[in-house]
Amino acid sequence: MDPSLDSWDFSSPLISLWINRFYIYLGFAFGISLWICFQIVIRKQGFAASLAEAVASLDLPVAVINLQEYDPDDHLVEEEEELVESSSEEESGVEDHENPNSVVDVEDLGKIMNCAKKEKREKEHQEENSALVRSTGKGEGPERRAMITPALREALTKQVDAPRERRLLQTYILWHESHRCMETTPSLACANKCVFCWRHHTNPVGTEWRWKMDQPEMILKEAIENHQNMIKQFKGVPGVKEDRFEEGMMVKHCALSLVGEPIMYPEINRFLKLLHECKISSFLVTNAQFPVEIRNLKPVTQLYVSVDASTKDSLKKIDRPLFKDFWHRFLNSLKALAAKQQRTVYRLTLVKAWNVEELQAYAELVSLGSPDFIEVKGVTYCGESSASSLTMANVPWHEEVVHFVRELVALIPDYEIACEHEHSNCLLIAHKRVRVAQLCLLLSASFLS
Numbered sequence: 001m002d003p004s005l006d007s008w009d010f011s012s013p014l015i016s017l018w019i020n021r022f023y024i025y026l027g028f029a030f031g032i033s034l035w036i037c038f039q040i041v042i043r044k045q046g047f048a049a050s051l052a053e054a055v056a057s058l059d060l061p062v063a064v065i066n067l068q069e070y071d072p073d074d075h076l077v078e079e080e081e082e083l084v085e086s087s088s089e090e091e092s093g094v095e096d097h098e099n100p101n102s103v104v105d106v107e108d109l110g111k112i113m114n115c116a117k118k119e120k121r122e123k124e125h126q127e128e129n130s131a132l133v134r135s136t137g138k139g140e141g142p143e144r145r146a147m148i149t150p151a152l153r154e155a156l157t158k159q160v161d162a163p164r165e166r167r168l169l170q171t172y173i174l175w176h177e178s179h180r181c182m183e184t185t186p187s188l189a190c191a192n193k194c195v196f197c198w199r200h201h202t203n204p205v206g207t208e209w210r211w212k213m214d215q216p217e218m219i220l221k222e223a224i225e226n227h228q229n230m231i232k233q234f235k236g237v238p239g240v241k242e243d244r245f246e247e248g249m250m251v252k253h254c255a256l257s258l259v260g261e262p263i264m265y266p267e268i269n270r271f272l273k274l275l276h277e278c279k280i281s282s283f284l285v286t287n288a289q290f291p292v293e294i295r296n297l298k299p300v301t302q303l304y305v306s307v308d309a310s311t312k313d314s315l316k317k318i319d320r321p322l323f324k325d326f327w328h329r330f331l332n333s334l335k336a337l338a339a340k341q342q343r344t345v346y347r348l349t350l351v352k353a354w355n356v357e358e359l360q361a362y363a364e365l366v367s368l369g370s371p372d373f374i375e376v377k378g379v380t381y382c383g384e385s386s387a388s389s390l391t392m393a394n395v396p397w398h399e400e401v402v403h404f405v406r407e408l409v410a411l412i413p414d415y416e417i418a419c420e421h422e423h424s425n426c427l428l429i430a431h432k433r434v435r436v437a438q439l440c441l442l443l444s445a446s447f448l449s
Helices: 013-019 021-042 046-057 072-084 089-098 106-134 150-174 216-232 242-248 268-277 291-296 312-319 326-338 359-369 398-411 432-448
Strands: 181-184 253-256 281-286 302-306 344-350 373-378 415-421 426-431
Touching (some): 268 281, 344 398, 426 432
Parallel strands (some): 181 253, 281 302, 344 373
């Protein structure tokens, strides 16, 4: 027996604690773990609030929202306009944190904090500039930003030029009049984000005009110059006749359907007046979201309205409109079309498995707007895009388009099939009153001769 152990008094509390120290440590660790778990459970609901208070205390230009009470549909228009209409990723990145209604990721707080001091230094300078603008006394609002950036202009130009060049090549081979047709638009912006948009949503969107505005005279002048410059590229090309080349330099028709929603342009009526003064016919396409503008629109040579679906659900799925009252606007636009004393057209784009089963509903919309013509075409697939789930499987065969048109005409007895163009996967339906009017013109011409 070790004599040193005999000298220990094991009845002492301190000695007992020392001998059982391992179990004591283990108990403390277990207790602390339970306490931490308990705190996490009871403060689970309060963590977000604590974080919100911490963020608010930093006096940053952001708003904290409760996602449990957040309805994305209530903020659809505002968020779409703020995030998309900036027309470039660089501009969006700079302005997102300036919007007090924007939703900020926690991971982005560091970047915002780094910019906070710089913004504070620049704030006084910006206020001085704003005061200087207000002090001019001319009654003008703050300068609006450009609709597109140079990079976006280049991207859209490439998208526009490719189909134009193909159309011109076909024009000079087939010898038809489209070589005298100028395609342009006074507005790149649109209130829809259609799944079949061939721009792949590179153009800005919005529900009202918010950008710098070019004058109609300048738009028309540059549009004609650009058309003529494009025609010049075909001078001397084998197969191009000299007389057709000269004709192509003189614009006879203008299709306002290139990009965006032309009716959003504030001076659209003055632009149309300039076209008609130059003896240029006007073909305007609108997406049926601006009924008031349709009513106020001066007569054009031919007014098209896109009817991409015949029910509220399918229209929302295909056009993806920004307006919350899009269906009400859509129906009112068709009613406004019926009141126009000019040639009107419904343009139906068939997307297989999306909007080809709604024949009766289409017939009801036809009776609502009573158009002179109904243009029915299969959707054109423009390639894969992250902005759309459209594939080649959604493109109907021409036989399917023909079948759809025949069934639709059977439901609208005042209309009949006027013509068909298989290469374009398109058919035209005409109101019988149009045929009667043409016969009257022919009889009048015969009588006068």
